[in-house]
Amino acid sequence: MYRGDLISRITATSMFAAGSRDLNLTSFNSADKATNLQRARTKVLEASKAGAKLIVLPECFNSPYGTQFFPKYAEKLLPSPPSSDDSPSFHALSAVAKEANAFLIGGSIPEYSPETEKYYNTSLTFSPSGALIATHRKTHLFDIDIPGKIKFKESDVLSPGNKVTIVDIPEYGKVGIAICYDVRFPELAMIAARKGCFALIYPGAFNMTTGPLHWSLQARARAMDNQVYVALCSPARDMEATYHAWGHSLVADPNAEVLAEMDEKEGIAYVELNGEKIDDIRRGIPIYSQRRFDVYPDISEGKVKYEE
Numbered sequence: 657m658y659r660g661d662l663i664s665r666i667t668a669t670s671m672f673a674a675g676s677r678d679l680n681l682t683s684f685n686s687a688d689k690a691t692n693l694q695r696a697r698t699k700v701l702e703a704s705k706a707g708a709k710l711i712v713l714p715e716c717f718n719s720p721y722g723t724q725f726f727p728k729y730a731e732k733l734l735p736s737p738p739s740s741d742d743s744p745s746f747h748a749l750s751a752v753a754k755e756a757n758a759f760l761i762g763g764s765i766p767e768y769s770p771e772t773e774k775y776y777n778t779s780l781t782f783s784p785s786g787a788l789i790a791t792h793r794k795t796h797l798f799d800i801d802i803p804g805k806i807k808f809k810e811s812d813v814l815s816p817g818n819k820v821t822i823v824d825i826p827e828y829g830k831v832g833i834a835i836c837y838d839v840r841f842p843e844l845a846m847i848a849a850r851k852g853c854f855a856l857i858y859p860g861a862f863n864m865t866t867g868p869l870h871w872s873l874q875a876r877a878r879a880m881d882n883q884v885y886v887a888l889c890s891p892a893r894d895m896e897a898t899y900h901a902w903g904h905s906l907v908a909d910p911n912a913e914v915l916a917e918m919d920e921k922e923g924i925a926y927v928e929l930n931g932e933k934i935d936d937i938r939r940g941i942p943i944y945s946q947r948r949f950d951v952y953p954d955i956s957e958g959k960v961k962y963e964e
């Protein structure tokens with residue numbers, strides 16, 4: 657049995673968790689980092705009190721979403737920062753995971769790496785002891801230009817990560833973690849699923865153009881192809897912000913049915929994740945074991961950069 661919660665609110669943060677009510681989704685955001693961190697803490701604790709053991713926040717939950725904001729909000733990831741200003745989000749997430757006694761996939765935050773001297777869009781996952789157990793840097797940067805609708809170029813400021821990220825959650829199993837635009841690349845999802853993940857979790861912030869078209873479809877497609885749970889956790893929509901997030905945090909099951917979908921406002925969704933359902937779906941429609949690797953290659957084998 658897998659459980660999770662997802663929470664969302666206004667500005668740019670969402671999270672989900674798994675626990676006694678398997679999956680919770682929460683989203684929220686504002687321009688003030690301290691306010692966002694405080695809000696995240698409140699919602700994570702609310703989810704954990706409701707029984708969540710795995711909690712997820714949204715993409716860029718501590719900042720507005722936009723290339724103009726990333727350098728200002730970026731943090732170094734220092735486990736022992738010389739000053740409390742250096743890694744506030746890292747330490748706030750670690751502390752609240754411990755306080756909630758839950759696994760926390762901390763959405764994503766703008767990161768600055770002194771080693772590479774580059775910026776990244778980075779997701780940090782913490783164990784119930786507050787230990788950092790996974791780091792995923794957005795691998796596919798969101799560079800799009802739909803005339804008259806939306807132009808966005810993360811690569812103006814950010815650099816991409818370069819691996820598939822899998823984290824083993826004791827008592828639940830392996831979870832694949834990626835960020836937003838990464839969901840559009842089925843290879844990443846398929847590799848994580850074939851490496852044994854039962855759920856793929858994407859903090860993400862689609863927008864008013866791509867959200868209605870593709871948000872739910874992407875989640876359901878990745879779930880259907882791989883017969884796993886897929887969760888997308890968005891910031892709530894803030895029409896005062898420069899980027900209008902679609903919201904609609906959701907969880908699709910291994911049969912590609914949407915188990916829970918929020919609206920554009922802040923909230924928490926709770927979903928029960930059941931491992932037996934994966935087995936049932938794979939028994940009924942056995943594509944998982946009918947692949948023809950004698951005809952085409954298994955992309956999860958061979959040269960894949962991944963980290964468990």
Ligand SMILES: NC(=O)CC(=O)C(=O)O
Binds near residue numbers: 835836837866
């Ligand atoms: N914001 C993103 O990274 C992706 C997105 O909005 C989309 O793919 O659409």
